[in-house]
Amino acid sequence: MVISQIKEELETSQKPIAKSLHHNKNFRVIALGFKKDMILTAHTAKWPSKLTILEGSVIYNEGDKSIEIKQYEEYEIPVGILHSVVANEDSLCLLTQSDQ
Numbered sequence: 001m002v003i004s005q006i007k008e009e010l011e012t013s014q015k016p017i018a019k020s021l022h023h024n025k026n027f028r029v030i031a032l033g034f035k036k037d038m039i040l041t042a043h044t045a046k047w048p049s050k051l052t053i054l055e056g057s058v059i060y061n062e063g064d065k066s067i068e069i070k071q072y073e074e075y076e077i078p079v080g081i082l083h084s085v086v087a088n089e090d091s092l093c094l095l096t097q098s099d100q
Contacts, residue, residue: 002021002031006092007033010035010090026099029094029095030094030096036090037087039084040085041084043083046080047099048077048099050074051069051075052072052073052074052093053069053070059088061083061086062078
């Protein structure tokens with residue numbers, strides 16, 4: 001249901017859509033939807049995080065580094081490092097975070 005809602009909201013959105021898929025006090029799983037060229041602006045992760053691409057591809061930007069992450073690939077996002085994400089194409093991602 002959450003992923004269907006994200007895809008529906010993306011039809012009229014000008015920015016990425018993020019919704020909680022599952023969480024408790026120690027972890028969270030967030031579904032993220034992007035249309036091509038949408039940008040998740042620069043921010044930092046408070047918890048160790050992993051970005052997994054279910055559909056599409058994105059560019060992960062961190063300082064001078066830009067990494068393309070394609071469908072079914074994943075990337076570990078370090079805590080406290082400024083980064084942004086840009087969609088190369090319509091994309092659906094999972095962000096998993098844990099305080100462990």
